[in-house]
Amino acid sequence: MSGLTCPVCGCAAGHTFLRRERVPGTQNLLSRSQEAARAVAFGTLDMTACEECGFVWNASFDASRVRYDQDYENSQTSSPAFEEYVQGLIDDLIDEQEIRNHRIVEVGCGNGSFLRSLVTAAGVRNTGTGYDPCYRGNSPELDGRLEFRLEFLSGKPLHEPCDVVVSRHVIEHIPQPVEFLSAIRGSLSNSSEARVFIETPNVEWILRSRTYWDFFHEHCSIFTDASLTTACERVGLAVTDVRHVFGGQYLWLEATPAEGVEVTRNPGDISELAAAFAVAERDWLERWRRELELAAVEGPVAVWGAGAKGVTLVNLLDPETRLVQCVVDMNPLKQGGFIPGSGHSIVAPEELCNRGVHHLLLMNPNYREEIEDLLTRLEVAVNVINVTERADDPVLIS
Missing domain, CATH: 3.40.50.720 (NAD(P)-binding Rossmann-like Domain)
Known part of the structure; x- marks a missing residue:
């Protein structure tokens, strides 16, 4: 498929480079029997790259094939290496970004550990609200300074104004990422110190590293640093920094609300990378099965x-x-x-x-x-x- 309209920049410049049929609709469901595991909903991948801005998305994503509820489990807190990495993010937000005396919202808070650390760290005096339909735990906590809401926010506005929005590994699950970012932007309109921090997989790393197992149905929106910048700029978020983290596997973006933000587009070499990836995958499947x-x-x-x-x-x-x-x-x-x-x-x-x-x-x-x-x-x-x-x-x- 070609000429598909890009959900980020709006150009009819999408070209499908990878198709897979009958893939699990949700990768992180807890299944307690083999029969239940094999009976999950399946979906289709049509991974499509925009030749104008570099965004990659699944043109056949079907939200009805995905479940986000109490049986969804994707925490990585059992890994010391990942915990060390996450603690580095927390330390940076508190010590370098000076997130203190702030109202923090985390969209997609998981088990709440990241947000809880930002609220309970010594001397920060932050408050926090976490949104996640998969959250399992108590709410409110800390005499009301920390609360959690079992909601999935894809494009709906946040319930309360805030100073900081953190969203880690959520936007890749959202088929309309610009609407999602617009809702975040709207919640920050009344704060003089408003900032946004977003973490998401780096599609350029996936394509260059030939990690064929990093395309799956849950992740319907995958960004380069340039396309994530474009998406933010379209809703009035001025990007102050985008860097590659966790060994290059993730993007970490920082932005602030602004007026008159110029929208940029830079596809880089996404088309060439995507085409080479697709050709290499066919050979990879045959050789690895053998x-x-x-x-x-x-x-x-x-x-x-x-x-x-x-x-x-x-x-x-x-x-x-x-x-x-x-x-x-x-x-x-x-x-x-x-x-x-x-x-x-x-x-x-x-x-x-x-x-x-x-x-x-x-x-x-x-x-x-x-x-x-x-x-x-x-x-x-x-x-x-x-x-x-x-x-x-x-x-x-x-």
Whole structure:
């Protein structure tokens, strides 16, 4: 498909570069039986790149295929490496951005830990309101200084004025991101110190790194730094900084409300990257399936990570659960469950010994050190394969 209208810049310059059918509609659902996991709603991917601004979106996204409720679980707080990264963001907001004596709203607060840290840090005197339909916990807290609302805000206005809006890993779930940003902009109109902080996946990193498992149905809107800037500018947010964080995998944007913001467009080389990615994926699927067949003969194969990356990988390479014995995850809420779509079992790291796993596929290189340290403590001898580094060189059998 070509000539599709871009949801960010409005130009009829979208070209579909990647199509996948029958993909799980929601990657992070908790399924307690294999039957339930295999019965989830499925959707279609038609990943489309805008040749005018560089935005990438799923032109076949279907919101009815996605569930955000109490069975949705995507927290990464079980990972020390990720916790260290998140603490760095919190420290930067408090110490460098001087977020003190502020009314903070977090859109998509998850379990509330990030917002809670911004409110409870020593001497900050902040108040906070978190929005998330998947929140599980008490509200209000801290004598009313912190409250949570079980709502999904896609384009609806916030209920209260505020000084700071933080939104981490939400906008990629929103099919109309400009409306979403407009609602955020409107909530800041009465604050003289208003600021916006947004974190979201970096599509340029995905395309350059050839992480084929980073395109999935939940993420219908994926940005380059330039296209995220364009989206903000369209609603009157002046972007003061965009940087690549978490090893380049994420974008971190800072902006302030302003009048008369000029809207810029810079597609970069998104079209070339997208075309090369699509061609390479076809070869990747064939070669990795062949290598997994060989690896499974030598010994049991497992995947580390039951998040969206792991869910996407096993559904792409082993939808019938023939080649991968299990998926390992450190999150106790996921252990004992099953992968949406394929139905692979999710186990704790301690289970690796009992299952005699020979090959372990590592989805995210940022976690390699902590995973290898844990395997050493558990005395698990296994061949760890960094899937990102070996995406185009899948030689599993030594």
